Amino acid sequence: MTPKLPLVLAALGLTLVAPATMAKDLVVGWAETNDTLNPVTTGKRNSGPILSNIFDTLVWLTPDFKVEPLLAKEWSVSPDGLVYTFKLRDDVKFHDGTPFNAEAVVKNFEYIFDKNTQSKISHGLLGPCKTAQATGEFELTVTCEKPYGALLAQMGEPYLGIQSPKAIAEYGADLGQHPTGTGPFKFVELLADDSVVLERNPDYNWMAPSLNHEGPAEIEKITFQIVTNPQARVSQFQSGQSQVMQQVPGLHWKTLGASGRFNTYEVPISGLGIFAPINASAFPTDDPAVRKAIMYAVDQTGVVQLAEAGVYPPSHTPLTEGLLGYDPSIAEEYSYNPEKAAEVLKAAGWTMGSQFWEKDGKTLSLKITAIADKAHYMALAQAIQGYLAAINIDATLEPLTAPAWTAANIAGEMNLTPLQYIAVDPDALRFWFTDGQYFNWSHWSDPAFTALLDKAVAEQNPAARADIYEEAQKMLLDQAVVLPIRQNLDLTMSAKNVTGITWSGGGFQYFGAAKIAD
Incomplete structure (x- = not known):
């Protein structure tokens, strides 16, 4: 592939001065490649922010999870919670000139639920609400098989x-x-491994109310430059070849942020945060005592300090801060206590051998997996491994390619692995801790837990829903099938003259209301 001209000039020590006509062009240093820009078939979190600048949704979700009009002007829900009626905008066209209307939304539903499409995330987001019908040119009904309180968000x-x-x-x-x-x-x-280029939609005039912006975007062109190497991404930004940098490494976040020369954005990515499912079906973590010992043995604050310069807040709960059902009172369930970890193991019949714990002739030896080319996951896994070694648990770290890592998780060929999951509603717990789900990588389920989730998602009162999710989280911690690690933030930085970067609920960067000062 031919090198980008700015990069070549920088390598030669030359300065590139952009012409005035380029003043409204933005280059964003982006951390990951894209599998596809089809919102229905992508499985990548990092594709989400790019998609949010190309596609509108029926509703806009604010960073604090308030639902606002976007393509839908207003909506109502039937008393039984089964039917949602949307009044749609009548002044919108797709980028190819096709009119937006209710029938267009119906076609999207049909596409999502077509088995040949092989939908990933979007299919699950609609849950039991699978039927869309155009009841007028700009009126749409969505019918659910059972009440689904997560739908609007x-x-x-x-x-x-x-x-x-x-x-x-x-x-x-x-x-x-x-x-x-x-x-x-x-x-x-x-260009999958190089860049994604977007240009302004000159006809755009329906931004969400909270963004306080009328008319089309001020930025004329955005280039999401794929720079997977963290140090190279930092160098690109510092040299001025990009004006925005995503996923700033921890040490650079501290030093560059302290300089006062840049704008900083701690973009909160809601959901389950950065966490490790603990496999309840494989030795030795099929023993609840071993799982609980792991929970006591790992100091989340220390892990973040060791792995990521301490720039992220640690997490001690299954749901992240700000999400419905988040309950800080349950964070003390497993305070860092290596002595307590040893007590739990002894009470369950484990004894100390020459080097590691043993029981029934077996050594307490477990496997931690991590994606080999994800430096932050590798660093987190290594830090966890160190804390387990400190209480004489033999923990082996196995770096894997992403496909092999996924296959190992599905097959249960690991004991724990650090990862992330993004969600805007606590019903996301269903995808990780109920039977038959693709992401049930803890290989644990309980009918009582599933019943709690069913009760919560059918409840239309938000406060009552929150109470049920608090109870569900306590059950997960009691069973020790999830090790919370830290809150999930996308540390984003921009040049001082770039302002107005915001994000939708869930943590998807949005440039529609951003500005570049002359």
């Missing part, structure tokens, strides 16, 4: 961005190479 995730029905029909399996939405920016080019 989850409709604000970019994985439910509304796509042009013409594009769906025309491009088929190649739809992700031709993303066509109604958002503030139009797609120009995708």
